[in-house]
Amino acid sequence: MRVVFAGTPDTAVPSLRALIASRHEVVAVVTRPDARVGRGRRLEPSAVAVAAEEAGLTVLKPSSASDPEFLDSLRALEPDCGAIVAYGALLRRELLDLPEFGWINLHFSVLPAWRGAAPVQRSIMAGDEVTGATVFSLVEELDAGPVLGTLTERIRADDTAGTLLERLADVGAGLLVDALDHIEDGDIGAIEQPEDGVSYAAKLTTDDARVDWTRPAFAIDRQIRGCTPAPGAWTTHEENRLKLGPVEVLEESTLAPGEASIGKREVRVGTGTTDVRLGQVQPHGKKSMPAADWGRGLGGATTAVLR
Template identity: 40%
Template sequence: MRLAFMGTPDFAVPGLSELIAAGHEIAAVYTQPPRPAGRGHKLRKSPIHELAESFGLEVRTPENFKSAEDKQAFQALDLDLAVVIAYGLILPKAILESPRLGCINLHGSLLPRWRGAAPVQRAIMAGDTTTGVQLMQMERGLDTGPILLSETVEILETDTSGSLHDKLSHIGANMLPRALAALSRDGLVPTTQATDGVTYAEKITPEEARIDWRQPAAMLDCHIRGLSPFPGAWFDLTDSDGKSVRCKALMSQAHDRMSAQKPGTIIEADTRLIVACGEGAVSLKKLQRSGKSVQAVDEFLRGFPLSPGQMLA
């Protein structure tokens, strides 16, 4: 097929790689424009931008599709299909209807649950035990189109949003060649999404990343793993000089140890770091102090000793 690929972050990289390997003609790759990043705020190209350039593909980076010029340039590609994975722009009707077979989107949840921007994080944060990846025929609503192909994935108690992200992106990428082959012979039957069970995966805000020790341990564990590695669930602790230090918890496990101590109180801090919650306790496995690298908890405690009874804020 003659395709346009539209995507931006790492999640989209395996999908573009699979389409190239399958021999499809990629007429153009659309991605978000380079953005300032890092301490020097230098412009950084997206992962898809870099991959596309490495294969010598044409890369286009419109800020949006409001201009007639951008719409006409897309329509002039004379496409069979556009494949969209985490592109980051809302596509207008003129774009959605331009390719012969329309536009399909690879989404990291089992719709209609977790429509929107952060489905992987929200699934773990909510304590879901299953999720999946789906190919959807795009329409003007937010992730409302009919489903073309699905794969269900178990969410493990050891999964973080990072590990689940990688699983879903590779499973989804492997679906693409099969789906496109079936589409070319009208072999996929669209299934309308259910009207009940709709939830929205809103973007993660900095405020909600802060750990609230008053939550039950099981909920807090999901919160920590759902925000790992980015942006990272965080709390404050006090160093030996009495200064407040920001710390991220990047891996945890709900602990069956019960405690009558106030939420946020350290119960154990030798080779393990166990903290009282509103119900039960949580064992913190990986930590990262501000400006430092990620450390396993025993290594962290050797360099930053903590004591039972100390409070985490």
């Protein structure tokens, strides 16, 4: 089957590579335009563009998925199906109808739970014990198309959004290829998503990532892990932002919410329930470091207040 693949970030690369290794022919790869990154604001291609070019594939980078020239290019390729993983733009009806078998999407949740941009992050932050991946037929409504296949994955106690998404990207790649195999063989049926159980995973903002130390320790732990690596959980110390890596929830409650106890080997902070031990932190304008190193740089202070 002739397939067009659309994707942009690192999490889409395993699916592209699995598709290249499959029995299907990847006739083109669609990705977002090169973006400016880093302090030098250099234009760099997406992770999917790099992987596609390394494989010698045709790469299309439309500024808009509804661009007439882009649509003409796809028509000329005569794809049988489109496969999309974290592309980053909505596909309109004209594009959805272009391949004979339409488009299928790999989404990192068990739909209809956590439709939207940040399903893995929101699932961790909500305290879910299990998440997964779903392949479904793309429709114009957000992540609402009929389901072609699902898998589940346990959320580990130390999972961050980064580690969990990496795992789901790897196992989800096989699910995507399997769905394409069965579409070509004509022996797969799509199941409409139930109307109950729908939840939405809005993109995380910097405000979502700010820690409120009056919340319970377990909720702060989930928030920080859900915001790691992006957008990055944070608090403030003396009005300067302090980025936070995952913390360890302790059994004792010895400190007031936001009160930090600075020791030679650890920094503890009070919450609405028990204390937490800070892991890696990143002060404004500096590199990430162990919390104890940050504490030693505060001029001998034994306490601090985080807000």
